[in-house]
Amino acid sequence: xxxxxxxxxxxxVAEHAAAIRRAAADHSESCEVETIxxxxxxxxxxxxxxxxxxxxxxxxxxxxxxxxxEIVEFVADGKPMLATCAGLIVASRDAKDDRxxxxxxxxxxxxxxxxxxxxxxxxxxxxxxxxxxxxxxxxIRAPTIDEVGSxxxxxxxxxxxxxxxxxxxxxxxxxxxxxxxxSRVHELAFFG
Ligand code: GLN
Numbered sequence: 001x002x003x004x005x006x007x008x009x010x011x012x013v014a015e016h017a018a019a020i021r022r023a024a025a026d027h028s029e030s031c032e033v034e035t036i037x038x039x040x041x042x043x044x045x046x047x048x049x050x051x052x053x054x055x056x057x058x059x060x061x062x063x064x065x066x067x068x069x070e071i072v073e074f075v076a077d078g079k080p081m082l083a084t085c086a087g088l089i090v091a092s093r094d095a096k097d098d099r100x101x102x103x104x105x106x107x108x109x110x111x112x113x114x115x116x117x118x119x120x121x122x123x124x125x126x127x128x129x130x131x132x133x134x135x136x137x138x139x140i141r142a143p144t145i146d147e148v149g150s151x152x153x154x155x156x157x158x159x160x161x162x163x164x165x166x167x168x169x170x171x172x173x174x175x176x177x178x179x180x181x182x183s184r185v186h187e188l189a190f191f192g
Contacts, residue, residue: 001030004047004190007071008035009061011051011086015178016186020049023187042070045079047190052085052140052176055112056099059090063101075105080169082189088172089143106170107149114144114161126175128164129155130188137163137175144174 004020006013017033024031034041042048048071050058062068075081083091083106092102094109115122120141125134137156145162148154156164156173163174164185171189178186 001032002046003044004031004033004049005036005042005045006033006049007051007058007062007067007087008037009065010053010058012176012178013051016049016051016084019178019183019186020047020190022181022183023191026183026187027191029191036067037065039066039070042067042074045074048074048079048081049186050081050083050087050090051178052087055086055089055095056097058086059099059101059103062090062103068101068103072103072105075170078169080190081105081171082186083170083172084178085140085142085174085176088145088174091170091172092145093149094147095143106165106167106172107152108145108162108165108167108172109147110143110174111146112143113141114146115139115142124158124175126156126158126163128185128188129153130192131184135177135185136180136182137173137177138179139163139175142174
């Protein structure tokens with residue numbers, strides 16, 4: 001039995017928990033899911049998910065509650081983490097916005113809301129390296145990645161811009177993989 005933690009200061013916590021359980025079941029594993037709002041739980045988890053929301057708010061709460069430093073240690077221990085949308089922004093090295101205290105566990109810099117107003121939200125059938133059929137990716141005021149460190153693999157792009165990346169045990173998407181029934185991204189990040 002593995003323990004998955006979902007950071008629950010904001011975002012689609014229940015949807016991510018369901019996707020993790022489906023992904024585990026597809027691998028004949030069972031997984032209990034802990035929702036995390038305070039320090040102390042992250043170190044007990046085997047897998048960790050940082051959902052979307054508003055990166056300014058999430059990063060402030062992670063810092064205030066002392067969860068941010070636990071996430072940094074979690075990643076340094078080599079355990080798998082999936083960060084989505086605002087989670088990706090928080091995980092990054094640089095969000096070019098002083099209000100976001102990035103954790104610097106993923107060697108990328110991001111542009112918040114990079115797709116602009118006209119493309120605020122959209123869905124795309126996305127080719128993701130490691131998946132054998134396109135993924136129904138939902139983008140909501142999504143960031144893009146504009147600089148990628150040498151240890152980071154780009155797994156998917158939109159208009160030439162990276163939207164899914166992996167650096168060792170850290171997997172990140174600028175879209176919301178929890179919003180469809182398709183749990184292959186959770187599977188790839190945690191059990192792939
Ligand atoms: N635009 C948000 C931010 O900058 C992210 C949006 C999301 O997580 N869907 O934090």
